[in-house]
Amino acid sequence: MSETLPDVRTFRLSPAVVMPLRERLPHVATQTIDAIMAEVPAYREAFSGDLGVKIERAVRAALGTFLGLVSRGHGPDPQSPLAPALEAAYALGRGEARNGRSLDALLAAYRVGARVAWHELAAISVSGGQPAATIAHFAELVFAYIDDLSAASVAGHADELASTGRARARHLERLARALLAGENEHKLTEAAQRADWSPPRTLTAVLVPEHASRATLNLLDRRTLQLNEAGPGAPERSVLLVPDADGSRRDALLGLLRGQSVVVGPARPWSQVKASYDRTVRVLGIARLSSGRGVVDTEQHLAELVLTADPQALADLRARMLAPIGDTSDASAAKLVETLRSWLRHQGRREAVAAELFIHPQTVRYRMTQLRELYGDKLRDPSWTTSLIIALSAPDPA
Structure with a gap:
């Protein structure tokens, strides 16, 4: 012994x-x-x-x-x-x-x-x-x-x-905050040097639930920056800034995140990643996406982003375009709005409209006759129909 x-x-x-x-x-x-x-x-x-x-x-x-x-x-x-x-x-x-x-x-x-x-x-x-x-x-x-x-x-x-680890972690956090605050490139470069962090070509913002941030971080490039509290627009979310996940590497990133409840923004030049972050917050805030699970790719929701860029303008456009129909909360008026949306989507193909709405083609013909009486020649005006398409592309307000 x-x-x-x-x-x-x-x-x-x-x-x-x-x-x-x-x-x-x-x-x-x-x-x-x-x-x-x-x-x-x-x-x-x-x-x-x-x-x-x-x-x-x-x-x-x-x-x-x-x-x-x-x-x-x-x-x-x-x-x-x-x-x-x-x-x-x-x-x-x-x-x-x-x-x-x-x-x-x-x-x-x-x-x-x-x-x-x-x-x-x-x-x-x-x-x-x-x-x-x-x-x-x-x-x-x-x-x-x-x-x-x-x-x-x-x-x-x-x-x-x-x-050394604690000091570097503080510097990395300050760098992430500076990036999301949109500081100028000179200040960002200085912050990166203090953190001993080599800037990549691009950064991609990823919103992830706070409780899953560490596990998700372990899947990603070791240069990924993390901020535990994303901000008021993304409660209980962390933000990860992933280096060089653009082009074909974006598919690889989405694959790595499969099964995670995340929102993935677009790749942007590293000093402009605030734009990527802002987009993830916008998509997270869209009502029908906010409660979803799995990977949400913001690039698949560009139309919704455009349509909801100015909610009041969209509401005004919708009210103006649907004014001939009257009170759209009325059941018969709501059916006319539903038929008009489908008719525009299917470019006037009556059979396709009937199939989508589960109604008889004659019912489609009857409703479209009503709509032509209400709108007159406007339904043949390209400018007017374009505005109608935009107004009806957004989901019905709750």
């Missing part, structure tokens, strides 16, 4: 044990560095470059700190040299994270350093006639010290990643 390593802060070695070790410290440091260079390839370039001298000094300082720590007098010492060593190891871990490296190489270097340093220090102790019990105890202290340094570096690495 393995035993827990001792706390290096609580153990002391006599000056007689430490003195020969301190005298050979430069040799031990050189051997340690050579072993790390040979066994940890990631550090070969660092040792051979400008950082080599600094790293060599750090190794010597770490060994010197250890010898200083274990050679102090007994009793509490507020000036423990371990704290600076731990701070240096913590900073080393943060530096590895800032440089985009994992801890694999650093922890491997610690392991190699501990093994080689112990081998050299043990050889010195043996040659000095130290008893086996003292040498074994010394080994425990070496590995306990390396464990402390490793733990400090792990903490530094984790803290730097967490700090």
Whole structure:
């Protein structure tokens, strides 16, 4: 059964044990560095470059700190040299994270350093006639010290990643807000640089329920921007800004989102994605689509968008075009409106109108006779019939 390593802060070695070790410290440091260079390839370039001298000094300082720590007098010492060593190891871990490296190489270097340093220090102790019990105890202290340094570096690495991740997430959110606010391209470019985000050619806005935003985000390009609260026009919706989903890639995006309850806007140049977002909000607000499920492609609803661009103008046009019929809430008048819409849609083909309305062709003929009496020659006027088509293309008001 393995035993827990001792706390290096609580153990002391006599000056007689430490003195020969301190005298050979430069040799031990050189051997340690050579072993790390040979066994940890990631550090070969660092040792051979400008950082080599600094790293060599750090190794010597770490060994010197250890010898200083274990050679102090007994009793509490507020000036423990371990704290600076731990701070240096913590900073080393943060530096590895800032440089985009994992801890694999650093922890491997610690392991190699501990093994080689112990081998050299043990050889010195043996040659000095130290008893086996003292040498074994010394080994425990070496590995306990390396464990402390490793733990400090792990903490530094984790803290730097967490700090960097939080800062970048804030910058990405600010960029998304700036895009949806329609900021000018200069400000957007600066925001993108602060977020370390490379602008794509286009962005496509996608509205998704807040509860499903994370799962949906996982399906998309990793550069996709997210804003948890889309805005007042899209309650309980998040907005995702998807890079380069234009052309044939739009079909791929729609396929990825299949089964999701989303509204997908058009692709727009990245700095103009507000136009894509505005369209998704418009489509979401169309009454008969707002309660729908599944993928809603705004490109399939351009006619509704045009017709509802000015609701009051549409209402006025409808009232003007249907004025000859009178009160359209009356049942007989409503049937005339229904027949007129179908007659315009089918370009006057009586059989097609009858089939659509499930009525006899003679009934169609009778109703159209009534409508011609009400409208007169206007039903043969292209300009008038165009306005009628537009007025009747929108759904009947509730």
